[in-house]
Every structure is written in C-alpha cells, then in structure tokens.
Amino acid sequence: MNDETMDNKNIIIIQDLKKRYDDGKTAALDGVDLKIRKGEFVSLMGPSGSGKTTLLNMIGALDRAEEGNITVAGHDLMEKKDFSSFRSKEIGFIFQFHNLIPNLTVSENVQITMLETEVPHEKMVQRANKLLESLNLGNKINQVPTKLSGGERQRVAIARALVNHPSIILADEPTGSLDSKTGDIILDILREIHHKENVTLLLVTHEPYVADMAERKINLMDGKIS
C-alpha cells in the first residue's frame, strides 16, 4: 500500500487513468489525474464526448479502466473483483434519464437498491417510503414511473441513489432532461443533501450556472482534466 491509498482526506484518488473503446481506437479517458476530498461538491463540465460519463462509470465501478490507479472510499478498483457491496454501500448514481424500471412501482424502484444489503424486507419498504415522502412523493409510492412527470421521476431516482446512505453521489446531468424550474428543484434537493449529510457530490453538467454552485469546478477535454 502506498501513501496515496492511505490518504484519508481524499475519498477519490485517480492517477493517470486510461480507458479506451473500439479496440483502442477511442481514448475516452486519456490519463486522468483527480483527487476529491470527502464531503466535497465538485462539478464536472466538458464537451460532449470528452469522457464525463466514462469517468463517472469508473468511479462508480460500472466499468473498468485498463491503466492507471483509481481508489474510491479506500477501495482499489483496479484490484477489486466483486463490486456489488462497494456499489451499494458507497455509491449513489443519478443518471440523466433516471433509468427507473417501468413495471415496478415507485417504492419498489427505490427498494431494489437495498436488495444487496442485509436490510429485512419490511425495513426496506419503510425506508423507501419514508425517503419518498421526504421528497414529496408520498402519494406516488404505488404508482408506476411511466405515470409520473419528469421531475417526479428524477426525484424517485434521487431517492434510489440515497436510500443506502452512500458516501459519494455521482450525478450525470441530473437536470439535463428537465425544464429549468423543475431542474432547479432537483438541484436544491442535491445541495441540501450535500449540506446536511456531508456526502461527496460529483455533478456533471453542461450549464455554467449549475457548475458555479459547486465548491470546485473541473473540466474534461479529450479525456483529460484541463
């Protein structure tokens, strides 16, 4: 173990990370160096195709890099083999298009995140519904997502990301598919969570005014932090 992996101030430590697609023809990440402190709120901007989603996928262990180092919440992701408990304990993912399962109810969509934990079934239902109530969705818990508005769906996605009390929230353009007023409500919720729960928040956005809300702004350009 080197000094970097012992670092307890930085929850995300990335060194010279490289990820290629198409048999190496596309360098989605081309040597990324990045450290994010525990509890920090960082915004990530960059042109389309610059590697933002790829970087989030690496941090959340949804995909693997070929080269470099990446340590998240003390886990060396280049070495690790089984990511399911890491993901459910440490990571809350909010996608641009919420990715809710259409034939499950709102409550069930939140509960599925807890399936990989030890939480008993009744407790799962309780926790999901309480969180949904706090996000003003108490009257929608038995509804299916296709019957909700865009903003309501994104609030369900936020509940799903939060229900295991992750240490890191990765939000990939969480307001990208919403009108600006609904988007602002979602941003207020995220800011409040960051503030109250001291969760680390990495937020991808194309909007400069959204990026300005963060404590630190970073830019990706052609797979590198610029």
Ligand SMILES: Nc1ncnc2c1ncn2[C@@H]1O[C@H](COP(=O)(O)OP(=O)(O)OP(=O)(O)O)[C@@H](O)[C@H]1O
């Ligand atoms: N599964 C994949 N297979 C092949 N190429 C991919 C794959 N995922 C991403 N890429 C390529 O990797 C590069 C980075 O993509 P990525 O999705 O990370 O960009 P992005 O910054 O999130 O863009 P956007 O702002 O449009 O969401 C792009 O050139 C993209 O075409």
Ligand SMILES: [Mg+2]
């Ligand atoms: Mg993207």
